[in-house]
Amino acid sequence: MKNDNQQLEEIITIESGSLSLREISHITSTPERLQFYEKKYPDILYSTLLMSLTHESYTEAQAKRLWSGIRQHMDKLNNILQRDVGLSVATLDYLTNCSEHLSAPKIIEQDKSDFVSRAATIDELTGLYIRDVFDVMIKTSIGNAIHNNTPLCLLMIDIDDFKQVNDNYGHMTGDKVLAELGACLKQSIRESDMAIRYGGEELSVIMPETKEKNASKVGERIRKQVEQLEFDGFSVTVSIGLGSLNKVCRTPETLISAADEALYEAKHNGKNQLIISQCAIREN
Numbered sequence: 001m002k003n004d005n006q007q008l009e010e011i012i013t014i015e016s017g018s019l020s021l022r023e024i025s026h027i028t029s030t031p032e033r034l035q036f037y038e039k040k041y042p043d044i045l046y047s048t049l050l051m052s053l054t055h056e057s058y059t060e061a062q063a064k065r066l067w068s069g070i071r072q073h074m075d076k077l078n079n080i081l082q083r084d085v086g087l088s089v090a091t092l093d094y095l096t097n098c099s100e101h102l103s104a105p106k107i108i109e110q111d112k113s114d115f116v117s118r119a120a121t122i123d124e125l126t127g128l129y130i131r132d133v134f135d136v137m138i139k140t141s142i143g144n145a146i147h148n149n150t151p152l153c154l155l156m157i158d159i160d161d162f163k164q165v166n167d168n169y170g171h172m173t174g175d176k177v178l179a180e181l182g183a184c185l186k187q188s189i190r191e192s193d194m195a196i197r198y199g200g201e202e203l204s205v206i207m208p209e210t211k212e213k214n215a216s217k218v219g220e221r222i223r224k225q226v227e228q229l230e231f232d233g234f235s236v237t238v239s240i241g242l243g244s245l246n247k248v249c250r251t252p253e254t255l256i257s258a259a260d261e262a263l264y265e266a267k268h269n270g271k272n273q274l275i276i277s278q279c280a281i282r283e284n
């Protein structure tokens with residue numbers, strides 16, 4: 001009887017020009033297997049791998065060089081983070097931040113859902129993107145917004161008194177709350193927005209091409225929807241900080257800290273509210 005790998009090997013058709021992430025993982029899983037495919041498809045292997053991951057065309061020679069850079073970058077990231085970041089995140093980060101081959105990060109915006117769709121990029125409990133993806137996407141989004149002179153907003157969302165939920169109803173119920181909030185967030189945002197589990201009970205939404213006024217409406221909608229969710233005999237609320245790209249907040253660090261400070265203020269003012277960061281003179 002054939003195992004999964006043998007079956008996959010038989011159906012992989014590089015000539016089709018597009019490979020799934022499962023097929024890419026299979027082809028590149030060991031040096032021996034990669035060599036096998038190199039021999040079988042000497043002129044199209046690497047360009048097809050890159051095309052499938054980025055939707056961009058490269059010559060075979062260019063693609064082979066890029067592939068080697070991506071692999072090294074992935075090893076480096078795995079080492080730093082002490083976990084497998086996955087090929088998609090490594091490729092995304094390498095092409096946007098390390099390699100000059102890709103001049104247009106637009107591909108990440110347009111194809112981000114294909115590009116980062118692998119399980120390694122999604123938090124199992126909430127169904128939202130993991131923090132590593134946030135770290136890459138916030139840089140890319142800020143770069144795009146500055147380059148295209150478009151607005152960009154960031155929401156930082158924290159569950160109020162979540163410790164009490166865990167203490168009163170148990171950790172498993174707490175997990176259920178997080179899962180529901182993840183679903184609620186995904187339903188409330190646009191396709192071009194990105195919802196992330198930023199930390200334990202802190203969630204975040206990156207909102208490209210969104211003015212502060214509109215981001216604030218979305219944040220308010222999220223806050224109200226959360227308030228209405230019913231759990232077993234209790235409900236929860238969230239506090240939200242909103243930061244937007246402006247003359248002062250133009251880096252991931254400053255934008256995150258603007259949203260964080262606003263979140264802190266929302267907590268301080270009594271929770272269950274959205275506060276807009278007062279960081280600098282806003283342009284939008």
Ligand SMILES: Nc1nc2c(ncn2[C@@H]2O[C@H](COP(=O)(O)OP(=O)(O)OP(=O)(O)O)[C@@H](O)[C@H]2O)c(=O)[nH]1
Nearest residue numbers: 159160161162163164166171172174175200201267
């Ligand atoms: N169930 C569950 N709890 C989590 C998870 N991650 C973080 N937490 C809990 O979130 C709680 C956060 O507590 P605090 O930082 O004290 O904040 P808080 O009780 O929400 O209070 P405020 O932020 O001031 O409203 C802690 O009890 C953590 O254990 C998780 O994955 N599952």
